[in-house]
Every structure is written in C-alpha cells, then in structure tokens.
Amino acid sequence: MESTEVNLSNEIGLDAQTIVTGRGCVIGQSGSGKSFLIGVVAEELAKSNMPFCVVDTEGEYSSLKSSFNAIIIGGSNKDAGLDVDYTKLFQASIENSIPVVLDLSDTSDKQGVVYDAMDALFSLESSLRRPYLVIIEEADKFVPQVVSKRTNPIEEIAFRGRKRGLGLFIATQRPANISKNVLAQCSYGFIGRLTIDNDVNAIRILFSSRKALTEVTTLKVGEFIPFGMDYHERFKVKGRVTKAMGSTPLVSAPRQSSAKINSIIKSLSGNAPQVKPITSRETRELKIQSLQRLFSEDDAKEFAERMKRKQFGVFGKSVENVDTVSLQYAPLELVSMRFPTNRRNEYLEYYALLSEKGRLVKFTDRTKFFDYVAEKEGEQRNFLAYNIYTPSLSKVPFKLEDSSVAKADLVSKGLGKKRIQKLVTKFFPSAVIIDTSRVYLPFYRIVLRANNKIRVFTVNAVDGRTFELS
Ligand SMILES: Nc1ncnc2c1ncn2[C@@H]1O[C@H](COP(=O)(O)OP(=O)(O)O)[C@@H](O)[C@H]1O
Ligand SMILES: [Mg+2]
Structure with a gap:
C-alpha cells in the first residue's frame, strides 16, 4: 500500500x-x-x-x-x-x-x-x-x-x-x-x-x-x-x-x-x-501463521532420495524406499517483550520464540536461519532478534505466511499462557510481555523404509537443517 x-x-x-x-x-x-x-x-x-x-x-x-x-x-x-x-x-x-x-x-x-x-x-x-x-x-x-x-x-x-x-x-x-x-x-x-x-x-x-x-x-x-x-x-x-x-x-x-x-x-x-x-472456526482447515518456508516439498523429496541407503556405496542399488514425505507444523510461541533501559521513557522491544518444549529458539541470522534445538542459559540476548522500538519499526524479524492446514498436521498443542509467562520470567527476568502469539514451524517428516525397518528424518523447512530421529 x-x-x-x-x-x-x-x-x-x-x-x-x-x-x-x-x-x-x-x-x-x-x-x-x-x-x-x-x-x-x-x-x-x-x-x-x-x-x-x-x-x-x-x-x-x-x-x-x-x-x-x-x-x-x-x-x-x-x-x-x-x-x-x-x-x-x-x-x-x-x-x-x-x-x-x-x-x-x-x-x-x-x-x-x-x-x-x-x-x-x-x-x-x-x-x-x-x-x-x-x-x-x-x-x-x-x-x-x-x-x-x-x-x-x-x-x-x-x-x-x-x-x-x-x-x-x-x-x-x-x-x-x-x-x-x-x-x-x-x-x-x-x-x-x-x-x-x-x-x-x-x-x-x-x-x-x-x-x-x-x-x-x-x-x-x-x-x-x-x-x-x-x-x-x-x-x-x-x-x-x-x-x-x-x-x-x-x-x-x-x-x-x-x-x-x-x-x-x-x-x-x-x-x-x-x-x-x-x-476460521467454520472451516475444517485451520488457518495458522507459519514461518515462511524456504525449502519446498520437492527439496525434501530430493533429500529423501539422497538419504536412501545403497547396497554397495553411492552407485549401488537402493535398499530403502521413500515411504512418505509429509509437511507438518510444530507450534512456537512468538513473544514480544519490553526491556527497560536506563532512560525512563525509553525501552527496547525484543521478540523471542519458545518451542513447545519450553526452549528458546536461537536465531543465528537476523532473517532466516535459527537453531531450533539450541538452549544455553546466560547468553539470552544472543538468542533474540531485536528491534530498537519505534512505532513504525516493530517488525517481526522473520517472514510469516498464512497457511491452511489440517489439524492432524499440527504435531502438538503448544504452550499455555502460564507456562509462557514462567519461561519468560526464567529467561528474561526484567522483561514485560506485551504480546504472545502462536506461529508454526513448518518441517518435513520423511520416512524411509527397508523391509520392516524404518528410519525417520525431519527437514526444517525454514533453514533446511535435518535430523535423524531414531
Ligand atoms: N485546534 C482547534 N482549532 C479550533 N477550534 C478547536 C480546536 N480544538 C478544539 N476546538 C474547539 O474547542 C471546543 C472543545 O473541543 P473538543 O474537541 O470538543 O474538546 P474535548 O473533546 O477534548 O472535550 C470545540 O468547540 C472545538 O471546536
Ligand atoms: Mg470530546
């Protein structure tokens, strides 16, 4: 506009x-x-x-x-x-x-x-x-x-x-x-x-x-x-x-x-x-806000192909098949907070993301990449993307998009208000919460199958990071 x-x-x-x-x-x-x-x-x-x-x-x-x-x-x-x-x-x-x-x-x-x-x-x-x-x-x-x-x-x-x-x-x-x-x-x-x-x-x-x-x-x-x-x-x-x-x-x-x-x-x-x-209540699909995906379903499928175990090294015949690649969403709590400064009418506004396990999500880059599993106390400020607060500048430090998803694709219920308040008090004792909202982390769940054995991987759709869950 x-x-x-x-x-x-x-x-x-x-x-x-x-x-x-x-x-x-x-x-x-x-x-x-x-x-x-x-x-x-x-x-x-x-x-x-x-x-x-x-x-x-x-x-x-x-x-x-x-x-x-x-x-x-x-x-x-x-x-x-x-x-x-x-x-x-x-x-x-x-x-x-x-x-x-x-x-x-x-x-x-x-x-x-x-x-x-x-x-x-x-x-x-x-x-x-x-x-x-x-x-x-x-x-x-x-x-x-x-x-x-x-x-x-x-x-x-x-x-x-x-x-x-x-x-x-x-x-x-x-x-x-x-x-x-x-x-x-x-x-x-x-x-x-x-x-x-x-x-x-x-x-x-x-x-x-x-x-x-x-x-x-x-x-x-x-x-x-x-x-x-x-x-x-x-x-x-x-x-x-x-x-x-x-x-x-x-x-x-x-x-x-x-x-x-x-x-x-x-x-x-x-x-x-x-x-x-x-x-949104009347529609079956849930409308959510999710972090913008930078990795597509095709990227995830390509990754799955590469991860298949081969019989004789890289050029061998695959012994695993790609069973499923599905897009799912994990809840994150986006919390905006005010921190006092030593001037009375000035404060800083910061955002933090909390995972559903009560961890701080670490941003390793101001815009896109973050470490979904990092947690280390005493280095809290590093875990935050921040803005110096001005009325026109209170932007979320990453892109959000609207997604329509089936309820089954949301992997957990997320944190309650009380839990969020407790975590914020623990991580940021001087902060005052000004707003919390639920956003979702999109990721791909990849299942590889060989006979009766399956291996499950996740690919973070925002930063491409992969994990093998065993
Ligand atoms: N900037 C202005 N220029 C000219 N007249 C004004 C101005 N501000 C207020 N007034 C006049 O003063 C009176 C009171 O203003 P109003 O806006 O109703 O006050 P409030 O809503 O604070 O009670 C009104 O008659 C209004 O027209
Ligand atoms: Mg009036």
Whole structure:
C-alpha cells in the first residue's frame, strides 16, 4: 500500500499505515480539543482511503457522513440501528474502505454495544487480517483501570490486535482511570491540557520529561504535546475540513459512491440475504501463521532420495524406499517483550520464540536461519532478534505466511499462557510481555523404509537443517 500522511499541523505528519495498525492516544481534560483532533485524524484517514471505526459517545462525528460517505450506526443520523449485524458491517467497512461511526449518544448500554461490536470485529479480523483502526472516545468508560472478570475486547485489540491488522486510537480525559496496561501499549500520542494532579501523574508512563509534565497544565484549547515521534514541542491542531455538524464538505476525497453505500446499508438492516460471515472456526482447515518456508516439498523429496541407503556405496542399488514425505507444523510461541533501559521513557522491544518444549529458539541470522534445538542459559540476548522500538519499526524479524492446514498436521498443542509467562520470567527476568502469539514451524517428516525397518528424518523447512530421529 502506498504510504500517505496524516497531517495534524505543519509540524506533525504521521504515516497513515502506522496509525491504522498502531496504538496511540489523545489525552486531555474536557474541552482541550481531543474530539477535534480525532476529527482531523478521521478526515485525513478518510482522504487516504484508510478504513476505520469511531466509537462516538457524544454523537459528534456524523459530519463524516456528508463529507466522506461514512456509515452511521445509531444516534439521530443513523443509517442503521445499534442492533445491526456487526460482522457484516465491519466486513463491508474493511473491504470497501468505508468509515463507520458507532454513535452511542442515544443508548444507556454503551459498554454492551461496544463490546459486542468489538468482539465481532476481533473475530472477523482473526481471519481477514486487514489494516483497520478503531478509534475510541471516552476510552476510560470501556477499558477502566479496575479489573473485570470478562475479557475486555478492547484490551484484546490492544494486546493481540496487531497481528490481525487492528490498530487502536483512544481518547480519555481521565488517564488516571484508564487501564494502565492499555495506556502502556500506546507508542505514540498527544497530551493536551491537564490540570488534575492524578491525571498528570498517570501520564508519566508515557513521557517523563519534567518540562513536558509542567507544560501540559499551560496548554490552550487545541494544543498538544506529542510523544513517540520526532517532534517533541507543543503544537496546535490545524482546522478541520468538516467543521460543525452538517457543514458543506470542502474536499472531494476518494470515496465510495452513494449507490454502493446505500446497497451496503440496505444489506445491513435485515431483509437482504444473509452473507455467511467468514470465520476460521467454520472451516475444517485451520488457518495458522507459519514461518515462511524456504525449502519446498520437492527439496525434501530430493533429500529423501539422497538419504536412501545403497547396497554397495553411492552407485549401488537402493535398499530403502521413500515411504512418505509429509509437511507438518510444530507450534512456537512468538513473544514480544519490553526491556527497560536506563532512560525512563525509553525501552527496547525484543521478540523471542519458545518451542513447545519450553526452549528458546536461537536465531543465528537476523532473517532466516535459527537453531531450533539450541538452549544455553546466560547468553539470552544472543538468542533474540531485536528491534530498537519505534512505532513504525516493530517488525517481526522473520517472514510469516498464512497457511491452511489440517489439524492432524499440527504435531502438538503448544504452550499455555502460564507456562509462557514462567519461561519468560526464567529467561528474561526484567522483561514485560506485551504480546504472545502462536506461529508454526513448518518441517518435513520423511520416512524411509527397508523391509520392516524404518528410519525417520525431519527437514526444517525454514533453514533446511535435518535430523535423524531414531
Ligand atoms: N485546534 C482547534 N482549532 C479550533 N477550534 C478547536 C480546536 N480544538 C478544539 N476546538 C474547539 O474547542 C471546543 C472543545 O473541543 P473538543 O474537541 O470538543 O474538546 P474535548 O473533546 O477534548 O472535550 C470545540 O468547540 C472545538 O471546536
Ligand atoms: Mg470530546
């Protein structure tokens, strides 16, 4: 996808793609200009044809409809009610790059609606995996600091959304009340005027410069101090395209035709034939993410031919036959972690892979090769591929691909969450886990047979390493 910029002022231009799949926030007391800033972000994304959904608690974003053909769910300008089929809605939004406004101004069960919608989006993106940004106004209402029993779908998005293409941008006037875990996920953001001590304290985890902390109390409406980007000074958010509600649009952005939007809206409100939502659960094949194969099945077959025992040395007649060559997958846990540095607001983000036997998988090259069996304590850092963390640079150090596999080809269940936490504590005492996800190592299982005797080999499909299992 081409890279386009989201411009908030002359000084601040952010990569749209990074915003759409990243984690960011805007914090400031009531009236500081958060919604205005979100409005500019939304307009810039809509102009670049980047899809997103705004969770709108006050009914402030319906102007996006006239200027950018957004679909409005709920509220007084609704295209469809809050009882819409959210899977269908988000599928249409993602596939056609249509902004969605979820207007909650008329409902008392704001949490219930948002959780339902976000659950649907999360499962949908588990199979679609396309870039999509969720913007949440008054996020402290939906991800409060108090712990609840239910898994919070917004926390899910914050922690496990990235690999599904889901980004998050949250707004709050009470940073002291929002889940610290979610706040700590934000790698960039904007701090507006704040005067309550508790709240000023709460943003210390985002930036620690004293100067900035005192400066936030002096900011004017529309002024923000950014963090997580090159520019560190206060700036004023530029004017919006769509000013107040119902004003005339000034730009003609790339957007879907009204006819198309109308037909989508029609299909959302019940009478149209039901499109079956795409979910991986319904298909027999499992969708997994696996390390990219560099060795093909043919390579493995060739290897098998070469390994056959011969009667009289290399030119003799084979006494073994190739019985089977099958592609299988071993589970690995991809764990991303933060390590503190001696500067308070700087940290390093590292990835490690754990095998299902609880071993660290060693990377012997930054990109492709790694030693699936290596384990040696005390040399942990060598076992990691690392990135210095910046918002746009948190890439996994090897290529992953989507694969469809039969359940029978997965060789074990993998590690549970508790076991992963234990191993990380053991290997990396100072690390904080920020995300874990399952990826699979593809390998070929080769069986050679001579009469009743079999020999089994494995060929690692990523680095070509072979083992004889006896
Ligand atoms: N950058 C700006 N330029 C012009 N007016 C602004 C700007 N930021 C905020 N405003 C105005 O200030 C008022 C409060 O802003 P708003 O975004 O609603 O604050 P918040 O969402 O933080 O409560 C609104 O009337 C808005 O139009
Ligand atoms: Mg607001």
